[in-house]
Amino acid sequence: MKAFSYGRAQSVTDAAIAANKPGVKFIAGGTNLLDLMKLQVETPSTLVDINRLPLGKIEETSEGGLRIGALVRNTDLAADPRVRQHYGVLSRALLAGASAQLRNKATTAGNLLQRTRCYYFYDVTKPCNKRVPGSGCSALAGFNRIHAILGGSEACIATHPSDMAVAMRALDAKVETIDHEGRARTIPIADFHRLPGRTPQIESALGTGEIVTAVTLPPPPPGTQVYRKVRDRASYAFALVSVAAIVDSVRGRIRSARLAFGGLAPKPWRVTAAEQSLANAVAGVNSFDAAADAVLQGAHGVGSNDFKIPLTRRTLHAVLGEITRI
Template sequence: MKPFEYVRVNDLISAAGALDEKSEIIAGGTNLLDLMKLQVMAPDKVVDITRIPGLDKIEPKGEGLRIGTLVKNADLAADPRIRTGYPVLSRALLAGASGQIRNKATTGGNLLQRTRCPYFYDPEMACNKREPGAGCSAKGGVSRMLAILGTSEDCRAAHPSDMAVALRALNAMIEIRRKNGDTYQLAMDDFYRLPGDRPDIETNLKDGEIITAVILPRPVIGVQSYRKIRDRASYAFALVSVAAVATVEHGLIQNASVAFGGIGARPWADLDVNAFLNGKEPSAELFGEAADLLLTAAITDEGNAFKTTMTRRALIAVMSEVTGLREASVGSDRVGEIA
């Protein structure tokens, strides 16, 4: 591991002042420390924000909730307000990692975790995400865990977060503090960048900016579900995952919001798919057509072409659950008001 300066801060002003383009924030450290050991990431400075008060709270925000950036994944998944009003988020978190990691990983860190593309993790392999302009060894390589939507000629890496997929389905906002102390919010799709020709720049955070919270809107009364398909039952990243929220009124789908993991360069949602579902009568045929619409732009090769079929089946299954077309699985929950 490359030597680095360690700075512990006690307030957001000090944190912003300590950050520059060669520094990284550390909280739980469940991803950053692994990458530093492999020298995939080698910051000159690590800024510890865990002593900043107030960032580890889950609090009411209007009719929704404000989740501080230092809230542990385990605490978030277990919070009664999340389990009752946003069960898709709780399910995604519980599917995301081992209990030990959930006890350390934080909300902000989960949003900022790096891809698990094997070529990114191997410093001997060319990777534009790790070193811009180096090339992409994933092209023509082992592609089982790579994305099929939102990729570019320079990067095929998939976004790894389960939590972020659920947050995208819930239309969460990310609260960010500027270096001057002002705060603003970004929608998930505006926060994450597609790789294009600069896959090393993964978000629209600017120097000195810090994620302070995630803002959840008022929960939709209806059914929420999260389904994750992976190579083993625990502590594995998604091949395909689906988070869905929907209600059915007078036999027609309302408020459908679907997001996907394992297939996109960022937590993936397609507004055209949601619009296509809303106002229609639930059916397996309808959900299959929605999947076809979603996958129109998919780019696959021999190693990950299976993801199109897997995504289609998963979307049909999850939407069948949340619309009552099929009996709900253990991963689906009916939602009422926030407890």
């Protein structure tokens, strides 16, 4: 680990001003950042501790939703009675991620902003456009079992690792930010994470000197909420395919559906056409296949991850069958 200086932000404004300076990284839980620093993937000149900022509350909104502070720990968010009762898909997604020890430290904003677990991103001896722009993507011709089948590019096929973000995508969450000049804005989570294109090193919509302050959930949607995660082992593993589903159905007929996927793309993946194909459809193999076809439109493997295409279809069938009792 390279030497760095350390300081504490005394206010949200101080933190945003610090974010506008080169070489600065924030530390809260540190569950991702410290690993990257040890491997010298991240080499900040300054760490700014933001743990004392007043961003650790979960509050009800006037619209009937929840506002989750950027520093709310994953354990606390998953265990909150309001989340468990009204946003079960989020609670289940959080509990499917990492270990209890990591969830005790990991924060809401840190979870959203965590970096990919691509093997080559972590190996500084291998080319990686995300780590060193223009150096190449080792995963394209390498071992790419965990990599993207949707949304990737010739520059990068890494996936986003967050379970929480997939559930928040299904819930239409919004990310609140503030910048170094005190300007606040709200970013729909659909627009928060970026696809790699030719600039895979730019992973979110945050500008220079802009920090996350909270995530807002709208009122809970109708229907049954399920989070299904398929992985190589039963715990402490990232998703090969995950599905966050919210489906409102009555007696075998689907009234509405929301479907978000993890493990498939560089960001939580949601396809409007798939949801529209299920609206007012009779639950069954035909409607499930139509939804899967829409989700997998344009999907392609690059070798070791070819299996994700049929696995996505089977996982979606299982989730929709569980909810609609088919």
